[in-house]
Amino acid sequence: MSEENPVATVAGGGLLDRRLFLKKGLVFSALALSTENALAVVNNAPRPPWTAKPGQPFSNYGQPSQYERKTIRWTMGNAMAAGNGVSCTPLQDLEGIITPSGLHFERHHNGVPEIDPAQHQLLIHGLVEQALTFNMADLQRYPMTSVLCFIECGGNSNAGWQSKPVETQVGYFHGMASCSEWTGIPLRILLAEARVKSSANWLIAEGADASLMNVSLPLDKALDDCILALYQNGERIRPENGYPLRLIAPGWEGVVNVKWLRRLHLTDQPVMARNETAKYTELLPSGKARQFSFVMEAKSLITQPSFGHKLNAKGIYQISGLAWSGRGKIIRVEVSADGGKTWAQAQLQEPVLSKCFTRFRIPWHWTGKPAVLKSRAIDETGYVQPERAELLEKQGAHGYFHYNAIVSWEVTANGSIHHVYA
Amino acid sequence: MSEENPVATVAGGGLLDRRLFLKKGLVFSALALSTENALAVVNNAPRPPWTAKPGQPFSNYGQPSQYERKTIRWTMGNAMAAGNGVSCTPLQDLEGIITPSGLHFERHHNGVPEIDPAQHQLLIHGLVEQALTFNMADLQRYPMTSVLCFIECGGNSNAGWQSKPVETQVGYFHGMASCSEWTGIPLRILLAEARVKSSANWLIAEGADASLMNVSLPLDKALDDCILALYQNGERIRPENGYPLRLIAPGWEGVVNVKWLRRLHLTDQPVMARNETAKYTELLPSGKARQFSFVMEAKSLITQPSFGHKLNAKGIYQISGLAWSGRGKIIRVEVSADGGKTWAQAQLQEPVLSKCFTRFRIPWHWTGKPAVLKSRAIDETGYVQPERAELLEKQGAHGYFHYNAIVSWEVTANGSIHHVYA
Numbered sequence: 001m002s003e004e005n006p007v008a009t010v011a012g013g014g015l016l017d018r019r020l021f022l023k024k025g026l027v028f029s030a031l032a033l034s035t036e037n038a039l040a041v042v043n044n045a046p047r048p049p050w051t052a053k054p055g056q057p058f059s060n061y062g063q064p065s066q067y068e069r070k071t072i073r074w075t076m077g078n079a080m081a082a083g084n085g086v087s088c089t090p091l092q093d094l095e096g097i098i099t100p101s102g103l104h105f106e107r108h109h110n111g112v113p114e115i116d117p118a119q120h121q122l123l124i125h126g127l128v129e130q131a132l133t134f135n136m137a138d139l140q141r142y143p144m145t146s147v148l149c150f151i152e153c154g155g156n157s158n159a160g161w162q163s164k165p166v167e168t169q170v171g172y173f174h175g176m177a178s179c180s181e182w183t184g185i186p187l188r189i190l191l192a193e194a195r196v197k198s199s200a201n202w203l204i205a206e207g208a209d210a211s212l213m214n215v216s217l218p219l220d221k222a223l224d225d226c227i228l229a230l231y232q233n234g235e236r237i238r239p240e241n242g243y244p245l246r247l248i249a250p251g252w253e254g255v256v257n258v259k260w261l262r263r264l265h266l267t268d269q270p271v272m273a274r275n276e277t278a279k280y281t282e283l284l285p286s287g288k289a290r291q292f293s294f295v296m297e298a299k300s301l302i303t304q305p306s307f308g309h310k311l312n313a314k315g316i317y318q319i320s321g322l323a324w325s326g327r328g329k330i331i332r333v334e335v336s337a338d339g340g341k342t343w344a345q346a347q348l349q350e351p352v353l354s355k356c357f358t359r360f361r362i363p364w365h366w367t368g369k370p371a372v373l374k375s376r377a378i379d380e381t382g383y384v385q386p387e388r389a390e391l392l393e394k395q396g397a398h399g400y401f402h403y404n405a406i407v408s409w410e411v412t413a414n415g416s417i418h419h420v421y422a
Numbered sequence: 423m424s425e426e427n428p429v430a431t432v433a434g435g436g437l438l439d440r441r442l443f444l445k446k447g448l449v450f451s452a453l454a455l456s457t458e459n460a461l462a463v464v465n466n467a468p469r470p471p472w473t474a475k476p477g478q479p480f481s482n483y484g485q486p487s488q489y490e491r492k493t494i495r496w497t498m499g500n501a502m503a504a505g506n507g508v509s510c511t512p513l514q515d516l517e518g519i520i521t522p523s524g525l526h527f528e529r530h531h532n533g534v535p536e537i538d539p540a541q542h543q544l545l546i547h548g549l550v551e552q553a554l555t556f557n558m559a560d561l562q563r564y565p566m567t568s569v570l571c572f573i574e575c576g577g578n579s580n581a582g583w584q585s586k587p588v589e590t591q592v593g594y595f596h597g598m599a600s601c602s603e604w605t606g607i608p609l610r611i612l613l614a615e616a617r618v619k620s621s622a623n624w625l626i627a628e629g630a631d632a633s634l635m636n637v638s639l640p641l642d643k644a645l646d647d648c649i650l651a652l653y654q655n656g657e658r659i660r661p662e663n664g665y666p667l668r669l670i671a672p673g674w675e676g677v678v679n680v681k682w683l684r685r686l687h688l689t690d691q692p693v694m695a696r697n698e699t700a701k702y703t704e705l706l707p708s709g710k711a712r713q714f715s716f717v718m719e720a721k722s723l724i725t726q727p728s729f730g731h732k733l734n735a736k737g738i739y740q741i742s743g744l745a746w747s748g749r750g751k752i753i754r755v756e757v758s759a760d761g762g763k764t765w766a767q768a769q770l771q772e773p774v775l776s777k778c779f780t781r782f783r784i785p786w787h788w789t790g791k792p793a794v795l796k797s798r799a800i801d802e803t804g805y806v807q808p809e810r811a812e813l814l815e816k817q818g819a820h821g822y823f824h825y826n827a828i829v830s831w832e833v834t835a836n837g838s839i840h841h842v843y844a
Contacts, residue, residue, distance in 0.1 A: 020565075038553050041545040041685055044634070048541065048684075054632050055533025058497035058509040061486070062524040062660045067539055071657060075480035087480040095605040095653040096568040100523060102484040103657065111477025117489055119470065123463040131460050140726075143442075143740045143785060146518040146771050183517040210476050212466070231517040233655070235493060235525065238484045262470075263463055304562075318565045349568050351773045363565060 011344035013337025013372075014365035016316070018347035073103055074172055083111025083210075086153065088175030091303050091322065097148075097349070097357040099178035101233045105254075106240050107153050107176065109211035109275075113260055117244040120208065122228070126266035129195035136230070136244050142185040145227060147250055149355045150324045152177035152296045154253035154280045160388065160403040165419040169308040173419075174301055174407070177324070179357035180241075182248045184229035187222050191266075200266040204273075205247050208262040215256050215280075216270030217249065221294070225250050228261065251326030251355035252294040253402075255280050285396035296326035298385050299404040300333055300360070300377035311415035314368035319346070320361045325379035329353065332378040333360040339372035339408065339422050340387070346375070366411065372422050373409045388421055433766035435759025435794075436787035438738070440769035495525055496594055505533025505632075508575065510597030513725050513744065519570070519771070519779040521600035523655045527676075528662050529575050529598065531633035531697075535682055539666040542630065544650070548688035551617035558652070558666050564607040567649060569672055571777045572746045574599035574718045576675035576702050582810065582825040587841040591730040595841075596723055596829070599746070601779035602663075604670045606651035609644050613688075622688040626695075627669050630684040637678050637702075638692030639671065643716070647672050650683065673748030673777035674716040675824075677702050707818035718748035720807050721826040722755055722782070722799035733837035736790035741768070742783045747801035751775065754800040755782040761794035761830065761844050762809070768797070788833065794844050795831045810843055 010017050044051060064071065071093040077085035087106040089099055106112075117136045125131035153176035159166040166173060196219065203222050206214040217226075229237060229246045237243045242259030249256045255275050270276065270292070282290040300323035305311060323330045329352055334343040346360035360375070376385040386394070388405035395402075410420040432439050466473060486493065493515040499507035509528040511521055528534075539558040547553035575598035581588040588595060618641070625644050628636040639648075651659060651670045659665045664681030671678045677697050692698065692714070704712040722745035727733060745752045751774055756765040768782035782797070798807040808816070810827035817824075832842040 038545050038547055038555060041543065041555070042547070042687075048537075048630055050535030050537050050682075051630055051632055051634060054503070054505045055530070055535040056661070057504045057533060058495070058499060058507060058528055058530070059662060060494035060497065060509075062495075062526070062662050064483070064657060065539075065661045065665045066536065067666075068658050072482035073480070073484075075482065077480060081476070082479045083476045085480060087482075093658075094656045095566060096603045096656050098520065098603045098656040100655050100657045104484070106480055108477070108480070111479060113472030113477040114488065115470075115472050117487075121463065123460050125460055125464070133460060133463070141737075141739055144517060144742065144783065146781060148773070181518045181520045208470055208473055210473055212473060233522050234516045234518050234520040235486060235522045236490050236515075239478070239487045240481060240484050243487045244489075260472075265464075315563075317563055320566065351570070351775060353773060359568060361566065 009365065011337065012342040014367055015335060015337045015344040016363040016365055018345060018362045020363050071103070073106065081110065083108050086176055088171045089178045090171035091175050092170040092306050092308060094303070095320065097179055097359050098233065099180060101180065101238050101241065104178040104180060104238070104241055105153065105176045107254055108209070108240070109213050110209055112240045113209045114239060115208060115244060115260060120244055120262065122245060122261060123263045124190060124194045124266070127197040127200035127268065128266050129197065132190070132194050134190070139185060139228070139230060139245070143189060144183055145186055146181055146183040147225070147227060147248065148179065148181045148353050149248070149250040150177055150179040150357050151254050151257050152324070154255055154401040157403040158400050160405055161397070161399045165421050167307060167419050170301060170303050170306045176254070180232045181234065182227060182229040183231035184227040184248065187226040187228055190228065191222060196266055199268050202267045202270050204265040204267055204271045205256070205258040205261060206263040206265070207258050208260040213258065213275065214271060214273045215258060215275050216273065217256050221249055221252065251296060253280065253296055256294060280401060282395065282401050283398050293402055297402065297404050298325035298327070298330065298377040298379040298383050299323065300375040300385055301407040302335070302373055302375050302409060305411070305417055306409055307417050307419050309417055311366055311411065314366050316363055316365050318361055319364050319373065320359065321375050323358045323360055323375070323377035324356065325377065325383065326355060327383060328355065328380040330358040330377055331380050333358070334376050335362050336374045337364055337371050340374055368413060370413055371411045372420065373411065374406050376406050431787065433759065434764040436789055437757060437759045437766040438785040438787055440767060440784045442785050493525070495528065503532065505530050508598055510593050511600045512593035513597050514592040514728050514730060516725070517742065519601055519781050520655065521602060523602065523660050523663065526600040526602060526660070526663055527575065527598045529676055530631070531635045532631055534662045535631045536661060537630060537666060537682060542666055542684065544667060544683060544685070546612060546616045546686045549619040549622035549690065550688050551619065554612070554616050556612070561607060561650070561652065564611060566605055567608055568603055568605040569649060569670065570601065570603045570775050571670070571672040572599055572601040572779050573676050573679050576677055576823040579825040580822050582827055583819070583821045587843050589729060589841050592723060592725050592728045598676070602654045603656065604649060604651040605653035606649040606670065609648040609650055612650065613644060618688055621690050624689045624692050626687040626689055626693045627678070627680040627683060628685040628687070629680050630682040635680065635697065636693060636695045637680060637697050638695065639678050643671055643674065673718060675702065675718055678716060702823060704817065704823050705820050715824055719824065719826050720747035720749070720752065720799040720801040720805050721745065722797045722807055723829040724757070724795055724797050724831060727833070727839055728831055729839050729841050731839055733788055733833065736788050738785055738787050740783055741786050741795065742781065743797050745780045745782055745797070745799035746778065747799065747805065748777060749805060750777065750802040752780040752799055753802050755780070756798050757784050758796040759786055759793050762796055790835060792835055793833045794842065795833065796828050798828050
């Protein structure tokens with residue numbers, strides 16, 4: 001195998017077979033061994049300083065390494081109201097499908113309430129035969145279920161609507177999307193207990209933050225797969241993610257996953273709250289606004305390599321990224337290294353779960369020439385993530401929410417990576 | 423349906439059908455609604471204090487609620503050497519299958535080294551055609567894979583060998599078991615690059631802590647499913663879990679999942695290190711010691727309710743627990759509420775993954791009478807978790823490692839829960 005092209009490509013620009021590394025015996029890259037270095041390791045000379053003295057003691061609750069302090073949520077608050085804004089998951093620094101709870105994105109309207117769970121209650125009322133209140137200890141006795149799913153803000157990636165490509169890291173651009181294991185009570189169990197009247201069509205969900213944030217949710221969704229979550233990634237939900245109780249509506253835009261849930265009001269029509277009229281609606285080319293656009297359509301993006309990374313040498317790299325769909329499972333992710341002229345199928349990491357982040361990977365041989373990397377997701381409904389031009393044609397150029405176009409990374413000859421519309 | 427027995431039981435002691443709550447319309451429990459309380463919530467009067475003022479601002483890295491400070495790792499250090507000992511995952515407080523990284527159990531021999539990843543290297547040498555060193559940046563270019571799997575210390579649950587049942591919480595007793603999503607490079611890829619000689623049968627894995635902890639691992643396992651992990655639950659591994667590089671041997675006892683990995687030495691025989699001779703071996707009834715007992719056999723335990731919890735009223739409860747097997751998938755978990763006379767099948771939470779925690783749940787109607795709760799796991803090899811008497815018959819009464827007998831919780835008439843051998 002020659003150095004320039006060690007294995008056969010499966011698409012333009014050097015994309016390699018996704019199963020390449022299942023074959024034993026492939027020499028992947030030329031990593032020079034220094035014999036001195038090897039002997040030094042064996043003989044422990046010079047001794048790495050951390051082997052020379054006892055390490056740190058045990059800890060009750062662990063934290064990341066001091067060398068990973070760059071891996072944080074970037075926060076963007078409102079200068080007029082510190083608790084109004086967002087913080088983003090640094091997707092460019094992460095791998096796998098779980099988002100650590102400490103890095104799950106935030107979208108708050110008036111800050112994070114510090115709720116004492118002993119004083120917090122949930123009320124279910126309105127068009128029900130029996131209004132009910134639940135304290136958090138009551139809820140612990142109920143049957144629970146767990147779901148690994150993403151939550152994505154309806155406003156995620158909205159810089160994509162700008163006429164020029166924004167040059168920023170994946171997390172800052174697309175990081176209002178995160179994925180956790182949520183555990184709680186299927187909402188249909190509590191609704192069955194309250195006995196919903198046949199005239200009910202909607203639930204108004206209200207949070208216990210200082211904005212009393214509320215939104216409307218169709219009853220069908222509530223009876224389908226919504227849960228009232230008490231746990232995130234094994235432990236009780238973090239305060240900024242809704243402690244002690246959060247409504248989880250898998251696959252639907254973040255705003256309906258109401259945090260600090262205190263009330264579910266059964267009604268025959270939506271409440272027409274601020275966050276479903278003035279916000280979280282989309283201005284269409286016709287001048288009309290699309291409302292109640294709950295489902296997050298299929299989306300994908302390459303996180304490695306991406307803007308801010310640098311390729312220091314030509315050779316084989318692993319392309320890695322995330323795909324998800326609010327309609328179900330991702331069935332295929334295709335990657336292009338020639339700006340969309342040809343595509344190759346990426347490997348999907350098992351388990352591939354419905355409405356959950358799916359990690360995709362494919363090896364790529366960078367010859368040192370300019371390249372444009374793209375990914376596109378296809379979900380089990382057959383929906384194909386659109387190119388940007390397609391999305392604009394359908395939605396117009398004045399959108400703000402639900403941007404899910406294909407993302408293009410240009411790799412220049414010097415190995416730097418730029419965001420382009422291509 | 424009568425209050426005493428609202429639905430038909432499927433086994434003695436009040437166990438109910440695991441699919442019970444899939445049926446819509448079941449009244450689960452009698453939660454009195456106070457009309458005054460309900461109106462107060464609607465009218466926000468009295469106003470909960472956290473709705474009356476802006477909440478806390480955004481944070482770069484989130485932490486648990488101040489009200490969850492009891493959910494911590496309990497640490498048990500060696501009085502002679504602070505960095506020698508263990509800390510335990512508080513399984514009794516957790517739900518789902520993910521262990522938050524901050525609560526993953528620890529077992530250290532000489533503390534947690536604070537390794538600068540820019541200075542850390544991995545050496546692969548010995549019976550290879552080409553010895554190789556890798557720095558952490560090199561490894562980032564390699565193909566990666568993710569695996570959701572448990573790690574369990576070979577010494578977990580060893581209080582079970584004591585002649586009297588220890589009364590302590592699940593985490594303190596069985597919490598040297600945790601489950602994470604690990605992402606890294608399949609070890610076979612790096613071994614292929616080094617070209618392992620046909621005379622090699624073992625790898626000696628060595629960590630970069632102050633004890634230079636080392637153990638032997640059969641080459642077959644390394645070529646099967648071992649990975650060199652850089653990420654845990656999405657982010658870079660925490661220092662106490664091996665930052666920046668950990669060997670993951672799915673399903674095998676914790677000690678071979680070497681943290682802070684700095685060296686893999688290919689050999690034709692094991693090194694006979696302290697931790698595979700003096701420790702992590704089992705004294706059998708014959709007086710011989712069993713060595714290299716790597717695989718963690720199937721195990722399960724009920725985490726809710728368990729020692730330290732209290733049932734305050736009779737009625738329906740959800741029994742919830744964890745099962746796992748180092749040999750593959752859990753295919754069934756059975757629960758008994760009458761001390762093992764009759765058993766009912768629990769619901770397994772999807773996804774059920776190989777060598778991974780599996781969450782099981784089953785509803786239970788507690789009539790207020792004494793009961794003994796048990797769970798037993800069956801894995802895809804057909805292995806059935808043994809009763810304690812069976813385990814002792816096979817392994818003798820002087821064991822210390824690999825205790826995986828059925829755990830029994832006695833519920834007394836006053837609702838308190840005790841650990842019993844029953």
